[in-house]
Amino acid sequence: MSDLSLLDVAEDDLFGPDNLPYGVFTTADAPDRRRIGVRYGTAVLDVGASAAAMNSPHTELLSQPSLDLLMAAGHPTWRAVRADLRLWLTSPAHREILGSRGLLHPLDEVTPHLPYTVADYVDFYASEHHASNVGRMFRPDSEPLTPNWKHLPIGYHGRAGTVVVSGTPVIRPQGQRKAPDAASPGFGPSRRLDIEAEVGFVVGTPSELGEAVPQSAFREHVFGVCLVNDWSARDIQAWEYVPLGPFLGKSFATSVSPWITPLEALEGARVAPPERTHPLLPYLDDSAAEPAGLDLRIEVRLNGHVIAEPPFSTMYWTAAQQLAHLTVNGASLRTGDLFASGTVSGPEPGQRGCLLELTWSGRDPIMVGDEQRTFLEDGDEVTISAWAPAANGSRIGLGEVSGRVSPATG
Numbered sequence: 001m002s003d004l005s006l007l008d009v010a011e012d013d014l015f016g017p018d019n020l021p022y023g024v025f026t027t028a029d030a031p032d033r034r035r036i037g038v039r040y041g042t043a044v045l046d047v048g049a050s051a052a053a054m055n056s057p058h059t060e061l062l063s064q065p066s067l068d069l070l071m072a073a074g075h076p077t078w079r080a081v082r083a084d085l086r087l088w089l090t091s092p093a094h095r096e097i098l099g100s101r102g103l104l105h106p107l108d109e110v111t112p113h114l115p116y117t118v119a120d121y122v123d124f125y126a127s128e129h130h131a132s133n134v135g136r137m138f139r140p141d142s143e144p145l146t147p148n149w150k151h152l153p154i155g156y157h158g159r160a161g162t163v164v165v166s167g168t169p170v171i172r173p174q175g176q177r178k179a180p181d182a183a184s185p186g187f188g189p190s191r192r193l194d195i196e197a198e199v200g201f202v203v204g205t206p207s208e209l210g211e212a213v214p215q216s217a218f219r220e221h222v223f224g225v226c227l228v229n230d231w232s233a234r235d236i237q238a239w240e241y242v243p244l245g246p247f248l249g250k251s252f253a254t255s256v257s258p259w260i261t262p263l264e265a266l267e268g269a270r271v272a273p274p275e276r277t278h279p280l281l282p283y284l285d286d287s288a289a290e291p292a293g294l295d296l297r298i299e300v301r302l303n304g305h306v307i308a309e310p311p312f313s314t315m316y317w318t319a320a321q322q323l324a325h326l327t328v329n330g331a332s333l334r335t336g337d338l339f340a341s342g343t344v345s346g347p348e349p350g351q352r353g354c355l356l357e358l359t360w361s362g363r364d365p366i367m368v369g370d371e372q373r374t375f376l377e378d379g380d381e382v383t384i385s386a387w388a389p390a391a392n393g394s395r396i397g398l399g400e401v402s403g404r405v406s407p408a409t410g
Contacts, residue, residue: 014397
């Protein structure tokens with residue numbers, strides 16, 4: 001039986017009734033039975049069993065082993081289910097049912113899983129600060145930004161099959177590497193393994209092939225938001241990326257949070273994006289649109305030590321613009337598509353969202369505890385967390401994403 005005290009959530013809890021992120025979990029007594037859950041304080045609510053207990057019309061959708069059917073059900077259903085969950089968790093009569101029937105599980109006693117089937121994965125390059133820093137490092141005699149950067153959100157298609165849930169070990173990738181002074185490449189484990197602190201957007205409602213999705217339809221298609229760590233092997237990437245862009249240096253692992261925060265929970269975090277410095281084509285023009293930036297405060301920890309605090313509010317391209325751009329050619333959306341922001345970096349040195357920037361490509365080591373560090377070593381653990389302001393003045397937490405580096409195999 002769950003303890004009724006699990007329903008007693010402090011007003012300032014990051015996972016209170018204004019949040020209610022979705023995930024999928026198992027318990028020790030039923031390790032093969034995956035269930036949809038909602039995180040509430042330090043507990044996880046069994047959503048399917050709760051829906052059955054409350055005679056919800058959405059019981060079948062909520063009794064699945066993944067979020068796929070719920071995500072595909074569309075925006076009106078998402079709103080209705082969220083309203084029901086808030087009622088069940090806050091109304092005294094409903095709370096009594098939840099607590100007495102053992103429908104809540106302590107967070108530290110459940111195992112989270114990848115909550116949905118990842119269809120496609122697209123990664124963008126939306127931070128002007130990150131793109132400018134990279135340009136200064138690798139093109140010191142040229143303009144930091146490429147000529148197209150202020151005209152469209154640059155992105156690349158990643159590998160959906162290697163998107164993994166937080167806590168999954170990240171095996172150090174192997175591949176071709178070529179030092180600048182070497183005559184030919186060698187092969188071996190990456191020596192410049194890096195992180196990228198990002199924010200991901202999960203598509204629920206699909207679209208038809210040949211149909212462009214405008215910025216105004218963003219809420220109708222995007223189910224929720226999660227944190228992302230797009231692990232990067234900088235030495236492999238540097239040798240392979242010309243002329244077609246990232247490939248093996250990125251495709252070995254992308255970690256995501258097990259908790260998907262509903263888009264509706266982040267309404268209070270909406271802010272205007274940075275001022276546009278170049279005229280935009282009509283499908284990307286957001287000058288008359290509602291604010292589409294998000295005020296997310298991110299924290300990156302390496303082995304428990306805070307190394308960066310990137311502000312998502314500084315991102316030049318918004319998620320609505322990214323969605324409009326990735327479909328403007330008629331590419332269709334599928335339920336479970338994941339598109340990520342790219343590295344989140346701010347204007348200050350301590351706001352840079354990857355080790356490449358933090359150490360200026362390894363030239364300037366940073367202090368992690370009492371040691372100097374550049375790129376990741378075997379055994380390192382990286383954790384990314386974030387919070388956002390809520391409409392009522394409280395805070396909303398995003399589920400953290402973490403991963404520990406394991407040695408290369410073979």
